[in-house]
Amino acid sequence: MKFLIIGGDAAGMSAASRAKRRSPDLEVTVLEKTGDVSYSACGMPYNIAAPGKEIEALVVRQARVFREKQGIDVKTGYFARAIDPVDRLVSGTTADGTAFEYAYDRLLLATGGTPLVPDLPGFDLPGVHVLKSLDDGRRIKAFIKTNNVKKVVIIGMGYIGLEMCEALRALSIEVAMVKPGPVFLPWLAKELADTVREEVLSHDVDLHAGHSVEKIEASESRLKVLCRGLALDADMVLVAMGLKPGSELAQAAGLRTGVNETIAVNRSLLTSDANIYAAGDCADAYHIVTGEKTWIPLALRANRAGWAVADNVCGEKVELDGIAGTAVFKAFDLEVARVGLTVTEAEQAGFHPESVSVKTRSRAHAHPGSKPIQVHMIGDKKSGRLLGVQMVGREGVAHRINAPAVALHARMTVSRFSQTDLAYAPPFGPTWDPLLTAANQLLKKM
Amino acid sequence: MKFLIIGGDAAGMSAASRAKRRSPDLEVTVLEKTGDVSYSACGMPYNIAAPGKEIEALVVRQARVFREKQGIDVKTGYFARAIDPVDRLVSGTTADGTAFEYAYDRLLLATGGTPLVPDLPGFDLPGVHVLKSLDDGRRIKAFIKTNNVKKVVIIGMGYIGLEMCEALRALSIEVAMVKPGPVFLPWLAKELADTVREEVLSHDVDLHAGHSVEKIEASESRLKVLCRGLALDADMVLVAMGLKPGSELAQAAGLRTGVNETIAVNRSLLTSDANIYAAGDCADAYHIVTGEKTWIPLALRANRAGWAVADNVCGEKVELDGIAGTAVFKAFDLEVARVGLTVTEAEQAGFHPESVSVKTRSRAHAHPGSKPIQVHMIGDKKSGRLLGVQMVGREGVAHRINAPAVALHARMTVSRFSQTDLAYAPPFGPTWDPLLTAANQLLKKM
Numbered sequence: 001m002k003f004l005i006i007g008g009d010a011a012g013m014s015a016a017s018r019a020k021r022r023s024p025d026l027e028v029t030v031l032e033k034t035g036d037v038s039y040s041a042c043g044m045p046y047n048i049a050a051p052g053k054e055i056e057a058l059v060v061r062q063a064r065v066f067r068e069k070q071g072i073d074v075k076t077g078y079f080a081r082a083i084d085p086v087d088r089l090v091s092g093t094t095a096d097g098t099a100f101e102y103a104y105d106r107l108l109l110a111t112g113g114t115p116l117v118p119d120l121p122g123f124d125l126p127g128v129h130v131l132k133s134l135d136d137g138r139r140i141k142a143f144i145k146t147n148n149v150k151k152v153v154i155i156g157m158g159y160i161g162l163e164m165c166e167a168l169r170a171l172s173i174e175v176a177m178v179k180p181g182p183v184f185l186p187w188l189a190k191e192l193a194d195t196v197r198e199e200v201l202s203h204d205v206d207l208h209a210g211h212s213v214e215k216i217e218a219s220e221s222r223l224k225v226l227c228r229g230l231a232l233d234a235d236m237v238l239v240a241m242g243l244k245p246g247s248e249l250a251q252a253a254g255l256r257t258g259v260n261e262t263i264a265v266n267r268s269l270l271t272s273d274a275n276i277y278a279a280g281d282c283a284d285a286y287h288i289v290t291g292e293k294t295w296i297p298l299a300l301r302a303n304r305a306g307w308a309v310a311d312n313v314c315g316e317k318v319e320l321d322g323i324a325g326t327a328v329f330k331a332f333d334l335e336v337a338r339v340g341l342t343v344t345e346a347e348q349a350g351f352h353p354e355s356v357s358v359k360t361r362s363r364a365h366a367h368p369g370s371k372p373i374q375v376h377m378i379g380d381k382k383s384g385r386l387l388g389v390q391m392v393g394r395e396g397v398a399h400r401i402n403a404p405a406v407a408l409h410a411r412m413t414v415s416r417f418s419q420t421d422l423a424y425a426p427p428f429g430p431t432w433d434p435l436l437t438a439a440n441q442l443l444k445k446m
Numbered sequence: 447m448k449f450l451i452i453g454g455d456a457a458g459m460s461a462a463s464r465a466k467r468r469s470p471d472l473e474v475t476v477l478e479k480t481g482d483v484s485y486s487a488c489g490m491p492y493n494i495a496a497p498g499k500e501i502e503a504l505v506v507r508q509a510r511v512f513r514e515k516q517g518i519d520v521k522t523g524y525f526a527r528a529i530d531p532v533d534r535l536v537s538g539t540t541a542d543g544t545a546f547e548y549a550y551d552r553l554l555l556a557t558g559g560t561p562l563v564p565d566l567p568g569f570d571l572p573g574v575h576v577l578k579s580l581d582d583g584r585r586i587k588a589f590i591k592t593n594n595v596k597k598v599v600i601i602g603m604g605y606i607g608l609e610m611c612e613a614l615r616a617l618s619i620e621v622a623m624v625k626p627g628p629v630f631l632p633w634l635a636k637e638l639a640d641t642v643r644e645e646v647l648s649h650d651v652d653l654h655a656g657h658s659v660e661k662i663e664a665s666e667s668r669l670k671v672l673c674r675g676l677a678l679d680a681d682m683v684l685v686a687m688g689l690k691p692g693s694e695l696a697q698a699a700g701l702r703t704g705v706n707e708t709i710a711v712n713r714s715l716l717t718s719d720a721n722i723y724a725a726g727d728c729a730d731a732y733h734i735v736t737g738e739k740t741w742i743p744l745a746l747r748a749n750r751a752g753w754a755v756a757d758n759v760c761g762e763k764v765e766l767d768g769i770a771g772t773a774v775f776k777a778f779d780l781e782v783a784r785v786g787l788t789v790t791e792a793e794q795a796g797f798h799p800e801s802v803s804v805k806t807r808s809r810a811h812a813h814p815g816s817k818p819i820q821v822h823m824i825g826d827k828k829s830g831r832l833l834g835v836q837m838v839g840r841e842g843v844a845h846r847i848n849a850p851a852v853a854l855h856a857r858m859t860v861s862r863f864s865q866t867d868l869a870y871a872p873p874f875g876p877t878w879d880p881l882l883t884a885a886n887q888l889l890k891k892m
Contacts, residue, residue: 010877040810040811040812040872040877042810042870042871042872042877043810043811043812043813043872046813046814046872046873047812050814057812058811058812060811288867298870299870299877300867300868300870300877300878300879300882301867303877303878304865320865321862321865321866322867323867324866324867325867326867326868326869327869327870327871328869328870328871328874329871330871330873330874335874337869339867339869364486364488364489365486365489365504365506366486366489366493366503366504367489367492368492368496396844396845398842398845398869398871398873398874398875399842399844399845399846399848399849399869399874399875400845400848401869402845402846402848402849402866402868402869402879402881403845403848403849403851403852404852405849405866405867405868405869406849406850406852406853406856406858406863406866407852407856409856409858409862409865409866409867410852410853410855410856410858412852412855412856416767416855417852419750419766419767419855420767420770420848420851420852420855421734421746421747421768421769421770421771421772421785421851421855422746422772422848422851423772423773423774423783423785423844423845423847423848423851424488424744424745424746424774425488425773425774425775425776425844426486426488426489426492427492427776427844428774428776428781428844428845429844429845431456431486431488431745431746431749432746432749433746433848435848436746
């Protein structure tokens with residue numbers, strides 16, 4: 001049986017490896033348009049912050065190893081351009097322009113996401129970058145090195161923008177960030193977002209929220225980012241405005257699409273075609289809180305979905321629970337995490353949200369080195385259910401968020417969550433964990 | 447209504463504060479045998495490690511503040527000696543020997559635990575200490591300061607022994623630890639316990655497991671701890687062999703006792719007498735995994751149970767879920783955590799345990815500063831349920847343990863836990879969290 005995979009990053013290579021391991025007779029072929037497979041995309045900002053380190057350090061396994069050790073036919077530089085779902089064929093062109101065609105019994109679309117780049121003048125100028133593929137990372141590292149970059153403008157203030165901001169500041173590069181929306185981190189409660197904002201500002205970053213970029217101009221050897229009433233000079237521009245799902249191929253083949261033009265899949269990752277699966281940033285997922293389809297493209301889901309596709313292709317019926325939207329990122333010395341719904345998302349999903357923000361400490365009363373931790377917790381007044389949690393602090397945030405993540409999977413009420421037995425020792429938290437204090441406060445309001 | 451409380455630490459003062467806040471007309475009286483109320487007992491090792499810091503820094507709220515600001519009649523130096531449950535009277539003597547008697551409508555026994563001290567020669571010598579009350583901490587600090595302590599023998603190798611070992615080493619005091627059982631940290635899987643053992647040894651601590659202490663002798667101005675075939679010199683001895691519940695008063699009053707001679711309470715913390723509650727280290731609890739009674743005396747439960755008693759005394763019917771035995775402690779640069787059952791405990795409870803130990807990393811592939819994390823996970827082959835988790839590592843352990851704690855409260859299977867959406871970012875973990883890797887591996891064996 002022929003198992004063909006389009007896309008050789010997290011979802012694609014997870015599926016390829018697992019399928020070949022489970023069913024050694026399976027013919028597994030991966031078509032990857034870039035020259036790289038199986039790398040840690042999320043590690044790129046940290047790699048860029050370390051000029052002495054090769055970007056290749058992020059490669060988890062080389063294409064060659066997949067071929068030689070695992071018997072997976074990995075084709076890099078193979079751009080899939082069309083799917084024929086009736087005859088089960090994928091056609092395309094290689095990097096040197098040669099046409100190819102592959103037949104499949106089962107196909108996996110692991111086409112990932114594409115950075116959003118507005119159709120405005122100057123976004124194609126040299127020195128204007130996005131950060132998605134390993135090649136993007138390579139180009140950025142080379143550009144910084146070659147062009148003596150002193151100042152960067154980042155368009156966008158999401159995870160990647162902020163991680164890159166930190167990376168560039170670590171290189172002593174000046175950074176200005178700009179975005180059209182007026183609110184910094186709108187998915188965080190205001191008091192938590194303010195803490196992150198202050199942290200970013202304290203690292204001498206200029207933040208310009210509420211400015212739509214109109215164009216980028218080249219001026220002498222530099223760039224100028226022009227917004228209404230604002231002009232920002234830069235040696236380099238990073239466009240970090242978010243992703244769109246890579247669903248063009250699927251759409252052209254007539255597959256059903258879901259939220260945000262993702263490829264719609266069921267709990268077994270099957271698309272509307274019984275022979276075609278989709279996994280990773282290109283596909284939608286069920287949200288465990290709402291039970292509805294959502295699109296939150298993150299690495300764990302991509303890996304997990306890749307495995308589930310492999311299991312299904314190998315004849316085991318596997319369904320995935322769904323996602324909680326658990327996410328964490330580092331913003332300079334702060335850990336910022338979220339899980340579940342925001343108040344706005346909860347309202348949109350038909351809940352009756354009540355929320356509370358508490359500020360407690362990362363360690364016990366009187367323990368040295370204690371830092372503030374802020375917790376924002378959201379519950380449903382009608383059902384009592386826990387709906388979401390956000391946290392910001394200098395320590396103790398990144399892994400704490402997993403407790404409410406599990407609680408959301410279990411559809412716990414705030415009341416039951418408030419009764420959970422969370423660990424305590426003076427170096428690691430107060431007797432009442434910040435999450436329990438938040439739950440206790442929220443219960444009073446609900 | 448008169449609400450009388452015996453014991454002024456975590457459970458007692460939590461109950462007193464909450465009851466008085468909820469029902470300002472309630473007459474709340476606390477009888478505390480020592481001179482201290484409401485202090486962080488768990489913080490004592492860290493305070494002892496800091497000679498410049500007063501032990502009073504651990505007092506959360508002074509008795510005076512409870513009296514003057516909260517209207518709670520706190521009596522320190524009041525030793526309750528008998529309960530008359532028929533006439534609802536508590537009698538005893540004050541520090542200066544005066545007899546007292548208090549009537550109650552509702553009584554809370556928050557009598558805590560007492561350090562286990564064997565009935566052997568020399569355990570009452572000057573320089574032989576236990577660490578439970580703030581006075582114990584005070585005495586130890588003073589003894590170290592006054593006696594130019596260069597070497598300490600700790601009898602026992604549990605949490606408190608190890609925390610004190612770290613504290614003493616921070617003061618450059620030589621430490622030897624001795625205990626009768628042959629296995630270091632028997633509640634940890636061997637491969638995890640070995641890591642902790644090596645960490646302790648690497649800090650120049652002598653460990654003598656498998657040696658029963660026979661007596662302590664005074665020799666010149668020093669002490670000698672004598673075991674069969676082993677003699678250890680010391681300037682000071684710390685007896686850290688565990689606790690026994692402070693249930694003598696309750697037993698003498700004819701109240702029902704539970705496991706380990708604890709005071710037996712129902713989910714509302716009521717004893718076998720309808721007017722007497724018990725909370726904190728003196729009382730038993732339901733274990734959320736087995737559903738059976740257990741005794742795991744820890745601070746969060748004491749505080750929570752104190753609150754629940756207050757709510758019940760104030761007329762709201764409150765029941766507690768039970769405990770998962772979630773615990774964390776620091777052993778030099780290691781974080782050590784556990785939740786739920788060990789394999790042995792699981793067998794004893796009638797489960798069919800399967801377990802796995804994995805060693806993964808605390809940060810992403812290629813991320814600098816990554817450290818090993820060991821996870822031991824236990825599941826029930828028959829029901830598929832998650833039963834327990836243990837973790838050891840230099841970072842990322844203390845709060846990670848809360849995710850399986852919540853899963854145990856939700857009675858999740860290992861399979862469902864393996865599907866939970868846990869946070870990922872390169873500085874904080876691999877894409878597959880160490881807990882998920884453990885769950886995936888355990889599933890293969892189950």
